[in-house]
Amino acid sequence: MSAQFDGARSTSPDAPAAFQIIDAHAAYDGVPVLDGVDVEIPVGRTLAVLGPNGSGKSTLMRAMLGIVPLTSGEIRVHGTPLKRFRDWRRIGYVPQRLTAGGAVPATVREIVASGQVARRRRLSLPTRADRVAVDEALAAVDLGDRAGDSVRELSGGQQQRVLIARALAGRPDTFVMDEPMAGVDADNQRALAEAISRLRDQGSTVVLVLHELGPLEEVIDRAVVLEHGRVVHDGAPPKATGACARPGHEHQHPHPDPNDPDAHPEIIPTRGARP
């Protein structure tokens, strides 16, 4: 990746934490899913959220973006309580799977450019700088030569890279990625790890849900492990062992149909949320 992003703006030691999650509780239909989560993520850190299926990892990501409301507790984003946070252009969200291209024959470039919508004023057209940012984002994930192709023609791993490019195109300084490695082959995992490591080197904050560290082991400075909606570890990334540690290993676990918009509330921004 040769492109340089100007996203990482607030890396001074005095900058408030990118995310402060304070005694967060959340529930679906009265069933607790987050049960008193406390995590502080300073700017410029690369943090993995690990844990078994159903432990609440995705729910925590969604809560951090205001998609899932807390039943109690507080979340602050770059020092501002989530409800009052408006600077969503600083946040780049990479959802679990490609959803934007599923129903319509969008090109790679169109999907990536859609990541700039929050930056632009209403009804304004993309500027030259916007177009350059899209080119840079595509180059960053090594998909510059696929810009005109339909995303449907891409493999799952390449589609995942498109989602990262979409987040990059808005030039955020804070990334929230929900299982960017899920279902991605070893080559694409390495390409993604490289893109993420460059984000870290540029001072961006990156929070990722992962099932195992895999090729990201070198990139992650800290890991939070959830179990039953509680933090059971917060510190150095645990050493990977067994088959799950091998590059290319794919977890098999149920996920909603990626083309079912009802199964992906994150693509329908709620009030105050701009994923």
Ligand SMILES: Nc1ncnc2c1ncn2[C@@H]1O[C@H](COP(=O)(O)OP(=O)(O)OP(=O)(O)O)[C@@H](O)[C@H]1O
């Ligand atoms: N929209 C929803 N409505 C009801 N229950 C939900 C919803 N989303 C998640 N859950 C349930 O909440 C619990 C936590 O789910 P969550 O997706 O946050 O876990 P996770 O750790 O990300 O799991 P995975 O690794 O399988 O993605 C699970 O029991 C899940 O079935």
